Amino acid sequence: MSNNERSIDGAVNAKFILRHFKMKLLLSYYYFQVLTREDIKSSSLPYVEQSDTEWSRALPYNSLPGPSRLRLIKEVLPGGKYCNVNMMELNRLLRETYGDIYLVKGLFGREDTVFTYNPHDFEIMFRNEGIWPHRVGLQTFNYYRKKKRPEIFHGIGGLVSEQGKTWGDIRSKVNPIMMKSQTIRENLPQIDVIAQEFTKRLESMRVIGDNLIKCNFLEEVQKWAFESISFIALNKRMGLFGDNPDRKALSLAENMSLFFQMSYEFDVKPSVWPYVQTRAFKEFLTVYDNITDITLSFIEQEMSELQRRGIQEAKSVLEKLLKIDKHIALVMVMDMLMAGIDTVGEYIFIFTYHTSKDL
Numbered sequence: 001m002s003n004n005e006r007s008i009d010g011a012v013n014a015k016f017i018l019r020h021f022k023m024k025l026l027l028s029y030y031y032f033q034v035l036t037r038e039d040i041k042s043s044s045l046p047y048v049e050q051s052d053t054e055w056s057r058a059l060p061y062n063s064l065p066g067p068s069r070l071r072l073i074k075e076v077l078p079g080g081k082y083c084n085v086n087m088m089e090l091n092r093l094l095r096e097t098y099g100d101i102y103l104v105k106g107l108f109g110r111e112d113t114v115f116t117y118n119p120h121d122f123e124i125m126f127r128n129e130g131i132w133p134h135r136v137g138l139q140t141f142n143y144y145r146k147k148k149r150p151e152i153f154h155g156i157g158g159l160v161s162e163q164g165k166t167w168g169d170i171r172s173k174v175n176p177i178m179m180k181s182q183t184i185r186e187n188l189p190q191i192d193v194i195a196q197e198f199t200k201r202l203e204s205m206r207v208i209g210d211n212l213i214k215c216n217f218l219e220e221v222q223k224w225a226f227e228s229i230s231f232i233a234l235n236k237r238m239g240l241f242g243d244n245p246d247r248k249a250l251s252l253a254e255n256m257s258l259f260f261q262m263s264y265e266f267d268v269k270p271s272v273w274p275y276v277q278t279r280a281f282k283e284f285l286t287v288y289d290n291i292t293d294i295t296l297s298f299i300e301q302e303m304s305e306l307q308r309r310g311i312q313e314a315k316s317v318l319e320k321l322l323k324i325d326k327h328i329a330l331v332m333v334m335d336m337l338m339a340g341i342d343t344v345g346e347y348i349f350i351f352t353y354h355t356s357k358d359l
């Protein structure tokens, strides 16, 4: 069977993915049914053995194409194909070589990762992974929060890195606030003001008589994302569009950018950091420290402001979460600031680029 045939066979792919994601040992000899949401809800067992034709054609996990561990190490070292490439380039090269579904085996304590480019697989995976999905997280993130700074995080990794029931418990606590449309409605007027300030700022940077804007556009959209998210999370304006932006906010943005660059080196490419902490890795830990300390100082500032104001109706996400659980509030707000800025910034940057090209 060719790679391509494998990739369009949802059953094969889903089995591979499930094995990786959930039950590494148990799954080896079983085939699993595609469950509906109702099935999953009504069953304490997320997976059921079955003899469906599609599943009966499922191939063993180990027959997934992909580089061997040795090849992977060789290719990321100087002179190798994957040495000086960025993440997109790395994925493109792997896809060219191995097809639309491939396995990158875990190295140095990291889990295996299955990459699939077939949306049909996504449905199968989501339907089969049960109520507690297992997402490949950032290993350094977990290490930093659980081992390096336990005094801050109190054993809570946050939504991005927790798995299983622990993840489910945090979601149950934050969902009533984070997923409530009322929270969005309450914030909309100010989010609109921020968006208008942003477009005015872009207007002011427009080159007269030309259709160009003279600025670092990605940096500008990141400022807009930051200003919007910090308002929702902390009910605070950072003043990033003005001449006198909050210095801590600027430093957080810089450190966030470093974080994403360095995370690729230590969380995506094979790295020996779990055994040997190089100077570069220690620098990465300093970036984590900077991000933690700055976000923490914003949160503490807001918390003492709240105490000063006394009990009143909660406005920011932080205020609302504080009423439920102080430690979770802290980690959730930190995650919002960390997860929201670069994602939104990059997305708008790429979206604007493509729409402007296609107009």
Ligand code: HEM
Residues within 6 Å of the ligand: 135, 159, 160, 171, 229, 335, 336, 337, 339, 340, 341, 343, 344, 347
């Ligand atoms: C265009 C913008 C964004 C993109 C493309 C994006 C993408 C993603 C992806 C792919 C995941 C992983 C989902 C999974 O594991 O199944 C994720 C999770 C997450 N994102 Fe975003 N995100 C964006 C914006 C944001 C914003 C604005 C925030 C916060 C204000 C945020 C906070 C989070 C959090 C907390 C999680 C973990 C959720 C959980 O596992 O329960 N993201 N995001």
